Amino acid sequence: MWSIFKGDAASAAAVAEETEEKQELADHANTAFGGGETFIHGEITRLGKDAVDALHARFQQDIQDAVTPFLPAECGDDLRQAAKDYAIALVRTRQKLNKKNLQPAIESGAASLKDKTKEMLHELDSLTAELQKQLEGKTAGSGYDSYHYKENEALQAQKEATMQATKEKIEALFDGSERVYFKLSDYSSSPLEPYVLEFLESKGYAMQDYAAGYAVDTRKNTVKIGKILKDNPALLKAFTEDPYRSADNLTVVMTRSYEDLARASYGRGWQSCRSGSYSAVSNAISEIDTGVIAAYLISDKDPDIHNPLGRINLKPYDEIDPAAQQGWLDKTFSKNELKPVLQTIYMSFNPIGLHHPGFVDAVNRFAEEHFNHGKAGEFRLRQGCESYQEFRQRTRLPEDTEEMLKAVNAKYKKHWDGSFTVKGDLVLKGLGLSHLPDLSNVKVEGGIDVSNNKLLTLEGLPQTPVKWLDASFNLLICFKGAPPVVHETFNYQDNAYLQTTYGKPQAKTYKYGNGRRDPSRHGESHECIGPLEKPANFPGFKRT
Numbered sequence: 269m270w271s272i273f274k275g276d277a278a279s280a281a282a283v284a285e286e287t288e289e290k291q292e293l294a295d296h297a298n299t300a301f302g303g304g305e306t307f308i309h310g311e312i313t314r315l316g317k318d319a320v321d322a323l324h325a326r327f328q329q330d331i332q333d334a335v336t337p338f339l340p341a342e343c344g345d346d347l348r349q350a351a352k353d354y355a356i357a358l359v360r361t362r363q364k365l366n367k368k369n370l371q372p373a374i375e376s377g378a379a380s381l382k383d384k385t386k387e388m389l390h391e392l393d394s395l396t397a398e399l400q401k402q403l404e405g406k407t408a409g410s411g412y413d414s415y416h417y418k419e420n421e422a423l424q425a426q427k428e429a430t431m432q433a434t435k436e437k438i439e440a441l442f443d444g445s446e447r448v449y450f451k452l453s454d455y456s457s458s459p460l461e462p463y464v465l466e467f468l469e470s471k472g473y474a475m476q477d478y479a480a481g482y483a484v485d486t487r488k489n490t491v492k493i494g495k496i497l498k499d500n501p502a503l504l505k506a507f508t509e510d511p512y513r514s515a516d517n518l519t520v521v522m523t524r525s526y527e528d529l530a531r532a533s534y535g536r537g538w539q540s541c542r543s544g545s546y547s548a549v550s551n552a553i554s555e556i557d558t559g560v561i562a563a564y565l566i567s568d569k570d571p572d573i574h575n576p577l578g579r580i581n582l583k584p585y586d587e588i589d590p591a592a593q594q595g596w597l598d599k600t601f602s603k604n605e606l607k608p609v610l611q612t613i614y615m616s617f618n619p620i621g622l623h624h625p626g627f628v629d630a631v632n633r634f635a636e637e638h639f640n641h642g643k644a645g646e647f648r649l650r651q652g653c654e655s656y657q658e659f660r661q662r663t664r665l666p667e668d669t670e671e672m673l674k675a676v677n678a679k680y681k682k683h684w685d686g687s688f689t690v691k692g693d694l695v696l697k698g699l700g701l702s703h704l705p706d707l708s709n710v711k712v713e714g715g716i717d718v719s720n721n722k723l724l725t726l727e728g729l730p731q732t733p734v735k736w737l738d739a740s741f742n743l744l745i746c747f748k749g750a751p752p753v754v755h756e757t758f759n760y761q762d763n764a765y766l767q768t769t770y771g772k773p774q775a776k777t778y779k780y781g782n783g784r785r786d787p788s789r790h791g792e793s794h795e796c797i798g799p800l801e802k803p804a805n806f807p808g809f810k811r812t
Contacts (some may be wrong), residue, residue, distance in 0.1 A: 285449075307457050307748040307771075308724045310630030312450035312520050323519070323571040330569060331355045334365040334659045338374045347374075350381040357388045360574045361535070391535055395678055398545045402553055422606050423592055429609040434559045437612075438524065441638060446525040452565070452635075458512035459746035460769040463800060464493065467503060471496055471753055481515045502803045506767060511624040520571055521564045521629065522582075526552050529562050530644030533578060533620065551654055558652035559584045561614070565627045580631050585647035585662055587611040613647050614639040615700060616722070617658050618743070623765045625724050625745050632702045640664065644675070662700030672705050680710075685706065696721070698740075704728030704749075713770035716751075718742070719759070726750045726771070737773065739763070747771035761790055768800035768804060781805040 315323075335351040343477040346365045351374050358369055373384055382484055386393075461478050468475055468769070473483040473496055481493045497504040507513075530552035536543065563577040587610040614635040619628055649655055665672045669688060673680045679691040686709060693714035696704070701721040707730050715736035716729065723742040727749030736756040739747075748771035758775040760766070763784050780797040782805065783790040789805045791797065799806035 282408060287548045306629075306725070306727055307459075308625045308629045308745065309455040310626030310628070310633070311453045311455070312630045312634055313453065315449040315451055315519075320571070323449070323568055327569060327571055331359075331365075333669075335370060335374065338367070338371045342377075347378040347381070350378040350385070353390075354381045354736075356574075357385045359570075360392060361388050362575050362755070363610075370797070387489050392531075395530060395545045395548065395733060398549045399526055399552075399588065402549050403526065406553055407664075420592075426589070426592070426606050426608065426610060428757065430612060431559070433609055434584055434612050438559060438561070441522075444523060446523060447528070448522045449571070450520040450630075451806065452518040452520050452627060452630055454512070454518075454630075456512060456626045456629070458510055459748065460506050460510050461512075462770060463503060463768055464497070464507055467500060468496060481513065483718045494780070502800050506800060510767075511622060515569045518577075518624075518627070519566050519568045519571070520627065521566060521571075522634075523562050523564065523573075524560075525558055526556050528564070528573060529556055529560065529581075531573075532562060532581070536576065536579075554652050555581075555583070555654065557673050558650055559612075560653060563616075563627075563631045565622065565624055576621065578619055578624055580619050580628065581616060581617045582614045582631065582635055583653045584650045585613050585615055588646045588661075589607055590649050611643050611645070611647075611651075612639070613643055613662075613664060615647075615659075615662050616702065617656075618722070623743075625765075628743070644671075659698075659700040663703070665696075665699070667705070669706070669709060673710075673782070687711070693717065693735075737775075740779070747773065758796075764807075766799060769796045770799060773798040782807055 289455065327624045331352055335348075335355050339348060339351060351370075354373055355365055355370065356397075358365055363369055373381055376384075416481065451628065455537045458478065464478065465475050468483050473485055473774045476482040476490065478493075483491050483493050483496060485491055493507065493548045494504060497507055521528075526549075530548045532548065532552070534548045551765055561582040563582060564573050564576040564600050566573055566576050570576070573648070587607075588605050589610060591606050616628065616631050616635065644664045646661060646663050649658075649660045649662075663675075665675055668794055670680075670682060673688060673690070676694070676696060678694055681689045683689070688710045690710060690712045691714075693716070694707075694710075694712045697717045698720040701718070701723060704718065705729065708728075710721045711732050712730055712734050714734070715738070716734050717738045718726070718729070719738045720741040723739070724745055725748040726739060726744070729749055729751055731735075731751060733753035733755060735754075737751065737754045738757075738759045739750075740759045740761045740763070742763050743765050744760065745765055745767050747760070747769060750758075750771055750773040752773055754773045754775035756775070757777045757779060759779040761779050762782055762784055764784075766782075775796070777792060777794060779790070779792050780802075781790040789804055789807070791802070795801075797805065
């Protein structure tokens with residue numbers, strides 16, 4: 269058995285120690301996010317080279333299977349290859365591989381197919397050309413070259429050391445490649461399923477398989493759930509779009525490829541400020557050089573990210589050194605010595621495309637395990653990273669409850685049993701939190717403000733009554749984890765991904781609606797209103 273360790277007992281011990289360390293990090297990531305008991309729980313498992321090669325081989329076989337029925341009996345290699353290239357171009361430009369698109373094109377011959385393929389790929393080829401042009405002209409550097417002032421030598425050395433530490437971490441993760449593939453396992457619960465179940469039972473049906481979309485009637489006949497929900501358009505739409513029903517066969521690709529990031533929103537099923545080739549390429553080069561990683565959610569039938577379902581960018585935030593106070597246009601320094609190297613954390617930006625909570629949670633857990641473990645404090649977005657309405661500064665709170673309360677300047681009393689009472693309000697506003705600390709042993713006499721963060725649920729909050737609760741401007745998909753009673757107002761406005769009011773607290777007043785662009789969609793009620801009750805007030809984001 270020792271042969272797998274090259275016959276070296278010391279090597280065996282080293283491998284065992286490394287494996288144990290990786291498991292500890294994974295366990296910490298689960299603990300930090302509440303373990304397997306969290307309502308939203310996604311995990312990713314790295315695929316080996318053989319598994320990745322198999323994905324690419326299957327894609328090529330799928331292309332071959334799609335074009336073969338339309339090829340003539342005696343088909344030359346030129347036509348066969350032209351047909352395959354054309355089919356791949358259809359996939360790359362988000363078109364269907366069907367008879368309508370394939371048969372007439374293939375019948376037109378190899379020369380015509382090549383012309384059609386070139387025409388279809390003109391936009392993507394222009395991006396590739398722009399990328400090549402900018403890469404040839406870019407100045408080698410650390411990612412801070414766009415700042416034209418001469419920095420203090422100690423500060424510059426600190427930045428370079430921090431960048432180098434990040435590069436080494438990323439190199440170890442990618443192991444010389446540009447992409448790393450992971451299998452997504454989604455253990456999340458659907459906040460919509462209880463509402464669908466209630467509706468089915470009111471119509472005399474029982475749930476058979478929520479994900480597959482089947483119910484049974486009193487005679488045990490199988491009926492499609494969508495057919496039963498047709499009388500409730502809002503519920504039917506939500507059921508059709510529920511990401512928890514499409515959790516199988518999904519893959520996550522972590523990439524540091526210039527082209528993959530340049531195509532972040534270029535020719536995709538969504539739009540952003542990077543839709544032009546020049547801005548797409550220039551931002552991609554700057555961010556990859558600075559350490560940004562893009563995470564794409566794809567079907568396992570699309571290994572080359574031709575038509576991704578969604579994307580999340582992981583961006584580096586460097587520890588704020590108290591000895592170096594950075595102003596907008598100038599720099600002042602204290603008499604204290606700078607740290608030789610800063611801690612770096614990786615934080616997720618808002619998801620683009622399909623908002624799949626399990627994917628978001630899995631990416632956050634990945635960052636926790638590989639980059640953020642054991643780090644607390646204030647961190648600033650690294651220069652060279654585009655912020656685009658995101659947090660330039662984010663906070664990592666200590667895991668210890670008392671240290672966390674101190675960090676947010678809460679006035680509290682510690683009791684003999686280890687529990688705490690916060691005297692007044694608890695404010696965790698605007699910290700950029702992707703999950704809440706464990707406040708299960710904390711009682712808050714005032715209100716709680718967790719607004720302007722990146723929370724998917726409210727898990728972690730105290731389960732005792734609070735005076736008021738502000739959870740506006742988050743990524744909430746439901747209210748799981750909210751205190752059972754809010755004596756005054758519960759504000760959950762501008763949670764664009766809200767699906768249902770599942771887990772809602774009892775409150776005197778509810779503030780609801782997504783009104784960032786249209787304040788008239790905001791509302792106030794004595795009832796808890798969600799997308800199922802008033803869809804027009806919750807436009808959300810377009811899903812692909």
